[in-house]
Amino acid sequence: MSYTVLIVVLPFLMFLFLGLMDSKLKPKVAGILGTLGLSTVAILSYITAFKYFFQVGKVGEVWQPITALNFNWLQVTEKLHIDLGVLLDPISVMMLVVISTVSLMVHIYSLGYMHGEKGFQRYYALLSLFTFSMLGLVVATNIFQMYIFWELVGVSSYSLIGFYYTKPSAVAASKKAFIVTRFADMFFLIGILVLSYYTGTFSFAELCNPTGPVLGTAFGDTFMGWSVVSWAMMLIFMGGAGKSAMLPFHIWLPDAMEGPTPVSALIHAATMVVAGVFLVARFFPVYYFGAPEVLTIISYIGAVTALFAAVIACTQTDIKRVLAFSTISQIAFMITALGVSNYGGEHGLGYMASMFHLFTHAFFKALLFLGAGAVIHAVHSNEMKDMGGLRKFLPITNITFLIACLSIAGIPPFSGFFSKDEIMVAAFEKDKIIFGILYFTAGLTAFYMFRLYYRIFWGDSKKQYHHTPHEGGLNNMTIPLIFLALLTCVTGFIPFGKFVSSNGEPFVTSINWLVASLSVGVGVVGIIVATVMYLKKNTKPDTMEAALKPLYTASYNKFWFDEAWLFATKQIVFARISKPLAWFDRHIIDGFMNALASVTNWTSRKIKVVQSGEIQDYALAFFVGALVIAALVIFL
Amino acid sequence: MGEQIIFSVLAILIVAFSILSVVSRRILRAATYLLFVLIATAGLYLMMGYQFLAAVQISVYAGGIMVLYIFSILLTSHAGDKAEKVSWKRHLPAASAATVGLALCAHIIYYNVKRVAALDLFNAPTMQQIGTGLMGTSKYQYVLPFEAISILLLACIVGAIMIARKR
Amino acid sequence: MTTNIPLEAYLVISTLMFFIGVYGFLARRNMLTILMSLELMLNAADINFAAFNRYLYPGQQDGMFFTLFAIGIAAAETAVAIAIIINIYRNLKDISVDEVNKMKF
Secondary structure, eight states: OGGGHHHHHHHHHHHHHHHHHGGGSOHHHHHHHHHHHHHHHHHHHHHHHHHIIIIISEETTEEOOEEEEEEEEEEOSSSOEEEEEEEEOHHHHHHHHHHHHHHHHHHHHHHHHTTTOTTHHHHHHHHHHHHHHHHHHHTOSBHHHHHHHHHHHHHHHHHHHTTSTTSHHHHHHHHHHHHHHHHHHHHHHHHHHHHHHHHSOOBHHHHSOTTSTTTTSOOOOEETTEEHHHHHHHHHHHHHHHHTTOTTSTTHHHHGGGSOHHHHHIIIIISGGGHHHHHHHHTHHHHHHHOHHHHHHHHHHHHHHHHHHHHHHTTOOBHHHHHHHHHHHHHHHHHHHHHTOOSSGGGGHHHHHHHHHHHHHHHHHHHHHHHHHHHHHHHSOOBGGGOOOGGGTOHHHHHHHHHHHHHHHTOTTSHHHHHHHHHHHHHHHHOHHHHHHHHHHHHHHHHHHHHHHHHHHSBSTTOOOSSOOOOOSSSTTHHHHHHHHHHHHHGGGSOGGGTOOTTSOOOOOOOOHHHHHHHHHHHHHHHHHHHHHHSBOOSHHHHHHHHTHHHHHHHHTGGGHHHHHHHIIIIIIIIIIIHHHHHIIIIIIHHHHHHHHHHHHHHHHHHGGGOOOOHHHHHHHHHHHHHHHHHHHHHO | OHHHHHHHHHHHHHHHHHHHHHHOSSHHHHHHHHHHHHHHHHHHHHHHTOHHHHHHIIIIIIIIIHHHHHHHHHHHSOTTOOOOOOOHHHHHHHHHHHHHHHHHHHHHHHHHSOTTOOOSOOOOOOHHHHHHHHHOOSTTOOHHHHHHHHHHHHHHHHHHHHHHSOO | OOOSOOHHHHHHHHHHHHHHHHHHHHHOOBHHHHHHHHHHHHHHHHHHHHHHHHHHOTTOOHHHHHHHHHHHHHHHHHHHHHHHHHHHHHHHSOOBGGGOOOSOO
């Protein structure tokens, strides 16, 4: 299976080629090349998935991880070494399929969406770089390799958000994304170091092995009441929380919508933001056996974030912002599912549900974003008030968007119902409070998604447009939409538990009719409320807004989290810490160096008088020196 | 007795004229005083019994070098001009250095030179001895420095002409 | 031959002459007078050589020959020095040592 390294290397080579050739290639050629490269990667991923899931992966009824490639890159100490390699196990193969499929769809879509933009070749090069980084992240054999690719993903995201680098808001957004995730990654790194220091290894195979050094032996070291493993896993989770936009690190994701819409689809909906979920899933045995209290904290953070983001999404008017908060909310669902999961076969339902939801969410969220992109492309605006009645002009977008909204609301037979239902069952079995929060959030999800759908495609049906929005029929912008819609329809029926589970034992899930009917019910209620308020243009939204004014204002301002962070950095860090340090550096350290230099100058000015140029001065010095030496020799 | 008188006269001449030479403010007079010092030195050599040396001193030093000096003085300055007075700043370190050195050497002479020094028999070298000594090649003879000094003189002649020729 | 004059007498004379020459070298302004003081110093050294040879090594003539060669070399050196001084005079029109102080800071 060592050909799998090509899956990772091929996008990197494509990035180098496209990046170096930049404007020497015609835009169309660059686009086709990038897409061809990605198609090859996608085909290889499907072959790998087929081989793994249907041929070589199962050994004695349990899914085994296969290390396709592993070479020792850096020897840090005698025991500790950083490897680079490719690890294939159920979740990484699943992620390979997801990433390559969504990336391929985005590549095809961008041929049409980004047509005529400046920097077209750079765009495709950066897309390939991102794909390479993400693929390397999911097949990492050890935590340090994952960290390397983690940072690479952050850099690609930064470059792509700031793609329109002449717009100040885009530049500010890219900086914000990079700095916030980098700040969280600081905790991640400390966690890695703590973990590797106490266990002596970076490798997943050794860390996650139930009989291995971490989990098999008792861990005695504690620090302030928690064991070291708990601290390490908590810190690692904080790194994942930054990348996956959990509270309070979520502030970068809404602003990241400044990037081109296909980028938002790829990075900020389907792949990069699930890196945190993937991290916790990768480390799940360590979390479950070594740090169970951290799992509880994770589940509560996830639940609160889901509710919080859903509340904010109800009042936003920029369609991409709504989708961004929706993403935060759905990822929080996934994290919560991991938090409430137990270990082993059927008990690991939360784990399986989380991965299943990751799988389905990638497709329908990408579909939603690409559809939003089509709308923006047609109307040339992001705001809901500029839209309405678009179902007449954009039929394909209308249908696919509707399918995706139904999926996210949890309506059968679309995929979102199956995956979200499993999460609800897992939460119901573990912790009723979390179940309650998730239940309410599901209702809100249905409500705000259909609010979005109606405002765009129904709503003000008599709206006049300057130039008629058009779709163009079957072309490279609509084909990805159709394909993703198809996937949304069928992927719900995959018996996911047979492939992915927390310890490799496949299991079959049966429908819990109580929870299923409850979740469908709350979804339908949400849709009905949205239909009543938004199907035709009326005043019900305004009366509701007036009635809940304080809540509405808080939600519209995103609960002032951005302002709080800005205050903390500007007033506290910059003013109280950075300024004195800068003063110290400039005046005392530089001053010391300058003082050294000026003392040398002053001394040299005083000494140079000795070189007077007068012969007799030199002769005098010579003679006196000879006298002194003679006296010394004679008298001593 | 007579020896000591002549020696004292010569000594007084040497010291007095050398002081005058370094102190005098007219250059030509300084040169003349120097000439007298050199002649008196030749006299000292004669007292010691080195006749050849005295002759060489007079012919080379007093006759050659001093003439050279006088020519160059006449070439480079108006002979009658009075040179400026030496300022205190230059006079003091020079005088003090010289005095200290003098004290040091006097101390050495006083304490170290044996008073038994040979006042005894001494055969002055004859011309034959000097000649064979200058040209001889055995252990204590001086043909090598002789030839070397002739090359040195050649180099100095060429050098002096090169430096001082008219461009 | 024998003599009544002790060695120290010659040494005292040569010492006096030498240090008078040192004074003249350090205190004079005209380059030629500096050279003349230099001649005084050389002469003092020559007297020293001759005196030591006469009094301590009566049978040998090393001191005398050394003095001979020293006189020859003094002559050569004086010639070259005067050539240089004449060159300086041609360029600067002045012979005082205060003028030739360009090799300084």
